[in-house]
Amino acid sequence: MLTRRALITRGGAAGTGVLFLWTARPAEAEASEEAAAPVLASTKSIPLGGGKIVQGKYVITQPKKGVFKCFSAKCTHLGCTVASVSNFRINCPCHGSQYNALTGAVVRGPAKRALSRKRIKVVKGKISLA
Structure with a gap:
C-alpha cells in the first residue's frame, strides 16, 4: 500500500519527467524547422533592379547590389499575383x-x-524564409 508521502514523491518525479519532455520537444522542433527551411531562390537568380516571383506567393527583389527583399506576391488592390519586377518596380x-x-x-x-514584407535570410547564396 502506498502512503501519501510515497504517492506525492512518485507523482512529483513523474511530473518532473513530463515537464522535462514537454520543454525539450519544442526546442528540438524549432531546430529541425530551421534546418528544414526551404530555399526560395539563389542570389544569382535575382537580377539587380529586378526580381523573381517564387511559388506564386513571394516576390524577391534585389534593389541594391547584395540587398535582397521579399514581399507577398499578392497585390493589395484585388489580390492578383504580381507578374514581374523591372526598373526597381514590382508590377x-x-x-x-x-x-x-x-x-x-x-x-x-x-x-x-504596400505589399506585406516577408523576413528572409541569405546564407551561402541561398535565400530562404527566416
Missing part, C-alpha cells in the same frame, strides 16, 4: 499597380496599401 498585371522594389510601397495605384 501587377491586373490593373497596373506598381510597388517600390526596396520597400514594397505603392508607387502607382489603384492599390492603396
Whole structure:
C-alpha cells in the first residue's frame, strides 16, 4: 500500500519527467524547422533592379547590389499575383499597380496599401524564409 508521502514523491518525479519532455520537444522542433527551411531562390537568380516571383506567393527583389527583399506576391488592390519586377518596380498585371522594389510601397495605384514584407535570410547564396 502506498502512503501519501510515497504517492506525492512518485507523482512529483513523474511530473518532473513530463515537464522535462514537454520543454525539450519544442526546442528540438524549432531546430529541425530551421534546418528544414526551404530555399526560395539563389542570389544569382535575382537580377539587380529586378526580381523573381517564387511559388506564386513571394516576390524577391534585389534593389541594391547584395540587398535582397521579399514581399507577398499578392497585390493589395484585388489580390492578383504580381507578374514581374523591372526598373526597381514590382508590377501587377491586373490593373497596373506598381510597388517600390526596396520597400514594397505603392508607387502607382489603384492599390492603396504596400505589399506585406516577408523576413528572409541569405546564407551561402541561398535565400530562404527566416
